[in-house]
Amino acid sequence: MAAYNLFKEYERLGLDTVFLARTDQPSHGGSAFSTINSDKEILFHTHMSDFFLFQSGCKKHVWQEFHALLQRYKPTVIHFHHYIHMGLELIREVRNTLPDARIVVTLHEYLAICANNGQMVKPGKQMKLCYKSSPTDCARCFPERSAADFFLREKYIKSIFNLVDIFVSPSHFLVERYKAWGIPEEKMVMIENGQPEIETPAPRPLAEGEGRGRFAFFGQINPFKGVDVLLEAFKLLPEDIQKKVHLDIHGANLEGQTEAFQEKIHGLLEDLGDLVTLHGSYESHEIGRLMEQADWVIIPSVWWENSPMVIQEAFNHGRPLIGSDIGGMVEKITNGVNGYNFRSGSSNALKQAILKAYKEESNWDLVAKEILSPLTIGACADKHLGIYSF
CATH class of the missing domain: 3.40.50.2000 (Glycogen Phosphorylase B;)
Known part of the structure; x- marks a missing residue:
């Protein structure tokens, strides 16, 4: 929703924008892409085969279909709101195909840091919170994998992240987690998710004698x-x-x-x-x-x-x-x-x-009465346009 809201706002502003969203539904004729609503809203019929390294389950979708899509539209800015189910390789393909394009990635959770669904919670019934990852500690959470596996996983993901120009986080907390993990502070910016402008509804009407329960x-x-x-x-x-x-x-x-x-x-x-x-x-x-x-x-x-x-x-x-x-x-x-x-x-x-x-x-x-109106979608778009510039 955060990504789509931005897309619709950019359209309203008259910017030439394309929205790409992954789907698990089969496509007609076996194509990797199909369109909905208009040729500016595209569904990517793909999947991942490796959730440990976030690698695409169909390499052809990356180096052929996605590559061709980039060449067709030649975007100057590519903003990833996720790589799950599509593959981290998409980021590298953007850099290889369009070396001058600006790559922005919004981090919505801790998938790169934590192999437990990006939750930074220890596996098990007690669900203990994890405060910092390390190859040795991660191997304790997943004994079927070695510390070397996690060391190489981190190196691989960081090799992809090194290709990114700027990372966006909707909270300061996540910024600090990724800085501690190794992303340079100058590459991180906090921008809250925007909300549509609405007239705040009145408090719920109460029946006689009813409390706010x-x-x-x-x-x-x-x-x-x-x-x-x-x-x-x-x-x-x-x-x-x-x-x-x-x-x-x-x-x-x-x-x-x-x-x-x-x-x-x-x-x-x-x-x-x-x-x-x-x-x-x-x-x-x-x-x-x-x-x-x-x-x-x-x-x-x-x-x-x-x-x-x-x-x-x-x-x-x-x-x-x-x-x-x-x-x-x-x-x-x-x-x-x-x-x-x-x-x-x-x-x-x-x-x-x-x-x-x-x-x-x-x-x-x-x-x-102390609730402040959240950042609007328009203001959120303005902040993003500021980091899209070179």
Whole structure:
């Protein structure tokens, strides 16, 4: 969404821009590319075969089809918002084909640093946070691979990253992580993801005697997002409070998780009954309507979130947040100012934050009035245009 929003803004400004997005759907006639909406929105029908080194599963797509696409459009700036599922080799192909083009890469997580899905969380049930990677430590997390494997992985990824002119991060936290990993400070810039300009909706209308007890979660349902921590926190609430609050979960992909995790979530949902409503997935255009039905938005992630889009979306709709005290979340949610923080992974700490948020209605008014409008898409585009220049 961050990438597509920028693309549409550049189109509005009259810039000659092409948007390329990977898809896992088969193409007609076996072509690597197809178009949607217009010839400026292109789908790349490709895949990766090596998620350890992020290498393309079809080399021909890189050195032939993607190469031909570059030669056709001859862009002066190529901005990668990701390389997952497409391959790091695309960056090298850009440099080989268009040596004078400016290459920009937005880093949305820690994939280059961490082989555990870029989460910087130790594998295992306890999901301990990782503070710094090293070949030796990474080999302990993945004993099937040697420290030498991780040493060579880092060297390979950095050889590709050396071809990049500038890296963008939506949080200062991620900037510091990648600087510590070895990216030069002068190559890093922080630009927050932009949001559409809207009229901030009014607070949710309350029935007589009702408090601001409508809480909501938005995002993927997986172990890293802390939905189990969230449900356990609501289970710990006193019975009299449980009768006055409600949790709406707007999220998808639970069915794609491990059987053990699915059983845990379904068990908690069964225990909580009518206290929680699981709504399933939602489209980006629905976010405004869903936010208007909430008083508080909760982000219980147990990994170092960089800059969850839901933070900016909540602020854009005037909804205060309750979030874990790590990563980019604590950078953007100031405790007692525009929301509340709680100790990451602690259902009891989250329970206390929920009680604090709900018990005094003045708390909502105080934090809601301190919410600042997030960076607009227009302002975000302007900042990017500044780094696109040579």
